Amino acid sequence: MSFNFDERVERNHTDSEKWLKYRDQDIIPLWVADTDFRVAPAIQHALLARVEQGIFGYADDQGALPNTTVQWVEKQYHWAINPDWVIPLSGIKPLFSLLQECLLSRDQGSVCHTPIYPPFTQSATHAHRSQRLIPYPLFDDADFLSIPLPALTTRERLLFICNPHNPGGRSYSREALQRLADYAEHYDLWVCSDEIHADLLLDPEHAHTPFASLSPSCAQRSITLLSAAKAFNLAGLGCAVAIIPNNALRERVRHAVAQRMAAPNSLGIVATLAAWQQSEDWLIAQRHYLRTNRNHLVESLQHLPALRMTVPDAGFLAWIDASGLQQVDPHRWLELHGLGLTSGAAFGDPQAVRLNFGCCRALLDQALTRLTHAVTQA
Ligand SMILES: Cc1ncc(COP(=O)(O)O)c(C=O)c1O
Structure with a gap:
């Protein structure tokens, strides 16, 4: 077609x-x-059929979104996950401050690259947590592998990654991710990896690598954020997922999400399923x-x-x-x-x-x- x-x-x-x-x-x-x-x-047809019902009450997708996420990440990134690890979300942005509030005490903080999609940095102010910015070289064709990663104190407990990077439009190589993985391991950081642009690697010879897929230890410290919003142009429909393999971490985040965020929009779920299953x-x-x-x-x-x-x-x-x-x-x-x-x-x-x-x-x-x-x- x-x-x-x-x-x-x-x-x-x-x-x-x-x-x-x-x-x-x-x-x-x-x-x-x-x-x-x-x-x-396929997305437009699925939405039209759902709108045709004319009733938009509380939705129960019977596990369709987690199961479809499992299939999508397996097929696209060769990453084998369990549907129990998936938390449905109404969006990714609110997670930035929510994670800081539920994982960090008041005197702790996060680490983040700059320049960066502004909500990463704004969220630290909203969450009243400190944030340390590491320059990310975007104009020199500079190899990410050569930029210095600063020594941290025990204060920094959470690393934010935006992969592929917004605003840079650059994906992280496996080596660059491994370097961040070693850094996170050394300082024992949680890692929130926002991979909302993951399905848009432009050159067919390149494949996206989720940070969490690097090793079991990366998986255990990771929160991966994914959605069909960017690749399938669904940003107005309010649907995303967090994938969290670590049971204790996942329960903390699940609890905070349930208290603070709306459930995903049911049209957003319909659209995401049609995107990941048929498009x-x-x-x-x-x-x-x-x-x-x-x-x-x-x-x-x-x-x-x-x-x-x-x-x-x-x-x-x-x-x-x-x-x-x-x-x-x-x-x-x-x-x-x-x-x-x-x-x-x-x-x-x-x-x-x-x-x-x-x-x-x-x-x-x-x-x-x-x-x-x-x-x-x-
Ligand atoms: C890296 C990144 N994360 C998150 C978002 C927003 O996600 P959501 O609309 O699900 O909150 C965007 C939108 O531009 C983005 O570029």
């Missing part, structure tokens, strides 16, 4: 956060992390499309030395060092040239911007033409 990712789906008059922001302006929205692609046909061919086609979009972006930036980027190999986000533009606020400057990217400020680098290339090629190419024009005229 073929899928048409070139279709320009009109989102201007919908509830799309991405498109509403610039509704009345000639600014191409390439910011918040969802794509402009219509979901896989792999759509996902493969989408990866191919995103790969070509990524290549268009790389090709354009090669002609613009004022912008530096490490080639993204996962997801649909590209992190661009715009300091060469010599603008106080490169994000605002790009808006004035008709491009709505995400400012790097909240991620930890105000001279960077994040570009979302998860859109139809015609729109991306229009944006790249604007970008080229703006930068070469500057």
Whole structure:
């Protein structure tokens, strides 16, 4: 079956956060992390059938989400897990502060890379826990293996990993993960590995490695967060999972989740099941499309030395060092040239911007033409 990712789906008059922001302006929205692609046909059919019932009471999926998670991670990442390890969630973001509150005492803290998807760092403030930031080299093609990992005190007890990395659009190699595993072992850290972008490795020769799958000892200290939201464009439907092999750890987290979070949305469960059970061919086609979009972006930036980027190999986000533009606020400057990217400020680098290339090629190419024009005229 073929899928048409070139279709320009009109989102201007919908509830799309991405498109509403610039509704009345000639600014191409390439910011918040969802794509402009219509979901896989199997997902749409499953949702239509569920909506047709017209009743949306409390749901019991009879273990369908945990069982489907088991099958998906086995097939995609060759990781054998037990359905009992899976905790259904209504989203991933709330877990960041919830984990700090339920696993760390007030005087303990976490470790996290920077730049990073802002909720990782914001969550420490909300949880009133300390957080130590480790620079992650994104612009130098620098090998993650060579960056120093700082000595920790007994205060730091939780390591956050974002793999693949947002905003970098980079997946961690097995060696890089092993290095983090050794670090976590040395300092006896819990490890929360957010793998929401795991199904979007763009190059077919690369496969995602879950941190927890490295060894039994990694599994025992890990909380893996997964969902179909990014790869299948379901971010508005409120469904995700945590996979926690360690029984005692899982019960602590399960208890906190039950107290503090809503159950997954029943339409989100329906959509996730249709994604993971029936939509792999759509996902493969989408990866191919995103790969070509990524290549268009790389090709354009090669002609613009004022912008530096490490080639993204996962997801649909590209992190661009715009300091060469010599603008106080490169994000605002790009808006004035008709491009709505995400400012790097909240991620930890105000001279960077994040570009979302998860859109139809015609729109991306229009944006790249604007970008080229703006930068070469500057
Ligand atoms: C790394 C990462 N984690 C979590 C989320 C949000 O997940 P959720 O919508 O399930 O809270 C995002 C969304 O951009 C993300 O990029």
